[in-house]
Amino acid sequence: MRRRDFLAGAAAAAGAAAGLPACAQTQAQTQGQTAAQTAGRIVRKGRIKQGLWRVNFGANFGEDSPFTVEDMCRHAARLGAAGFDLFSFDDLPLMRSYGLELLLTGPGQMDFLTGLIHPEVHDTVEAALKAQADLCAQHGVKAIAVNAGQLRGLSLAEAADNAVAVCSRVGPYLAERGVHLAIENVNDVRPADSGLGRTDMAFGHWDWGVDVCRRVNSPGVKLLCDVYHLQIMDGDVAWRIRETADCIGHFHVAGVPSRREIDASQELNFRYIAEVIADLDYDGYVSHEWRPSPGRDPLDSIAQAMDIMDV
Numbered sequence: 001m002r003r004r005d006f007l008a009g010a011a012a013a014a015g016a017a018a019g020l021p022a023c024a025q026t027q028a029q030t031q032g033q034t035a036a037q038t039a040g041r042i043v044r045k046g047r048i049k050q051g052l053w054r055v056n057f058g059a060n061f062g063e064d065s066p067f068t069v070e071d072m073c074r075h076a077a078r079l080g081a082a083g084f085d086l087f088s089f090d091d092l093p094l095m096r097s098y099g100l101e102l103l104l105t106g107p108g109q110m111d112f113l114t115g116l117i118h119p120e121v122h123d124t125v126e127a128a129l130k131a132q133a134d135l136c137a138q139h140g141v142k143a144i145a146v147n148a149g150q151l152r153g154l155s156l157a158e159a160a161d162n163a164v165a166v167c168s169r170v171g172p173y174l175a176e177r178g179v180h181l182a183i184e185n186v187n188d189v190r191p192a193d194s195g196l197g198r199t200d201m202a203f204g205h206w207d208w209g210v211d212v213c214r215r216v217n218s219p220g221v222k223l224l225c226d227v228y229h230l231q232i233m234d235g236d237v238a239w240r241i242r243e244t245a246d247c248i249g250h251f252h253v254a255g256v257p258s259r260r261e262i263d264a265s266q267e268l269n270f271r272y273i274a275e276v277i278a279d280l281d282y283d284g285y286v287s288h289e290w291r292p293s294p295g296r297d298p299l300d301s302i303a304q305a306m307d308i309m310d311v
Contacts (some may be wrong), residue, residue, distance in 0.1 A: 011106075017233055017277065029098070034212055040078055041080060042078065042079055042080040043080060044306070045310055046311050047276060047278035047311055048309055048310065049285045049286065050081050050082060050286055050288065050309055050311065051070070051081060051083055051084060051103040051104070051285045051286065051288070052081050052083075052286030052287065053084065053086065053288060053289050054072065054084075054086050054087075054303050055290070055291055056288050056291075056292065056298060056301070057075075057292075057298050057302075057303075058291075060297050064102055066076070067298075069087070069091055069233075070094060071085070073095055073098040075299060077100060079302060079306055081182075081306065082101060083100040083101035083102055083103045084100065084102060084103060084286045084287075085103050085145075085252075085289075086104060086105065086106060087102050089105070089135060089139050094140055094220050095209070101123075101140070102126055102139065102141045103141075103142075103143065103249055103285045103287060104141075104142070104145050104182060104224075104287065105132065105141050105142045105145070106144070106145055107132060107144055107146045108128045108129065108132030108135070108144070109128040109132075109199060110124060110125050110128035110146075112146075112147050113147060113150050113273055114149050114150070114196075115147040115150070116146060116147075116163045116167065116183070117148055117149045117159040117160075117162045117163050118149060118152070119166075120172070122165065122166045122169070125166055125170075126166060126170055128173075129144065129170045129172060129181070130173050132144050133170075133173060133179045136179045137177035137178060137179060141179070142160075142178065142179060142180065142218065142284075143180055143182045143222075143224075143285075144174075144180070144181050144182065145184055145224055145250070146181050146182070146184070147184055147201075147203070148163055148183055148202040148212075150198075150199070150200040150201060150202070151200050151202050153203070154202070154275075159208075160208060160211055160304075162210050163202070163212045164212055164215045164216055166259055167181065167183075167212065167218070167221045168216050168218070170221075171218030171219075171220035172218060172219040172220060173220070174218075174221070175219045175220035180219060180220050180221065180222045180249050180261040181220065181221045182222055182223065182249045182250040183203060183213070183221070183223050183224060184223075184224035184229075184252075185203050185205075185206055185224070185225065185226050185229045185230060185233070186198050186203060186204060186226070187204060187229040187232040187233050188200060188201045188204045188233075189204075189232060195259070195291075196281035197229070197232070197234065197260055204233050205231065205233055206225075206234050206236075206244070208239055210244050210247050215245065222247060222249025222250070223247045223248055224252065225241065225252070226252040226254075226289075227251065227252065227253045227254070227268070227270075228249075228252065228253070228255070228256055228259055228289070230252040231256045231268055232257075236274070237268065237273060238273065241273075241276055241277065241280070243278060244278045245281065248282065249284055249298055251285070251286040251287065251292070252283070252285070252286075252287055252288075253270060253286060253288055253289065253309070254289045254291075255268070255290055256268050258293075259289075259290055259291060260292070261290055261304065262290060262309075263304060263305070263308070270305075270307050270308050271309075271311065274286075274308065274309040288309075290305070
């Protein structure tokens with residue numbers, strides 16, 4: 001649509017609305033605002049529903065992002081994203097005015113690094129996750145990201161048993177509310193202080209999480225497949241995704257080894273990985289968690305990355 005045609009249409013709509021009752025005028029204005037906010041939006045193919053993070057815009061790493069939350073929403077809508085991971089529930093009205101959703105939220109009032117695997121905090125974990133599930137159900141959010149936790153002296157087998165125990169307590173409650181946990185795999189071979197990994201993690205190797213998920217056997221307990229961490233810890237990414245698709249409730253993607261853009265400067269072929277995911281019986285989201293490289297325009301990087309995954 002040419003700009004002058006759009007402006008003419010907007011003026012005509014405003015004139016028509018002027019003759020309506022107050023409630024109808026408000027509705028017409030809201031519809032007009034939403035149409036204006038989504039004008040020029042790229043229509044994606046739909047086989048993969050893509051999400052973004054603040055980090056894609058340069059926020060939370062190094063200098064603060066020059067983009068406001070509304071800037072991020074406007075650009076995400078224009079580029080055809082479905083929504084964002086880890087925005088606030090308070091941001092939902094603004095997000096939804098741009099046709100976006102909150103795709104994944106945090107674990108609420110539980111310690112992320114202690115996680116799920118320590119029995120002495122299981123009562124706290126259960127209460128926190130149930131409260132967060134209630135908020136998710138209230139706001140129409142489907143997934144809660146959690147970390148299995150740091151071992152802190154536990155064996156991997158003990159950690160798995162403990163995770164199964166607490167997940168079995170919360171899984172049915174979440175499932176009844178249409179919400180699921182997304183337990184994230186994390187690598188522990190990269191320096192923790194660089195933002196590329198963490199130390200002493202229970203859920204490093206993918207098979208550990210698959211074992212926990214299948215033992216719990218609840219639609220309220222799934223895995224967050226972070227492809228960046230999966231490649232570092234295990235490799236064989238496409239085969240693992242295909243063989244364990246029943247356990248996956250969310251995806252994160254970032255370039256390996258730098259955790260930057262998912263382009264040809266990195267070792268994984270994300271176009272092929274996108275095809276693998278698109279061929280699954282999977283209705284969740286694939287969210288971008290990479291950081292823009294220094295000197296690159298974040299908006300160009302986001303557009304390129306979304307094009308790569310749009311198969």
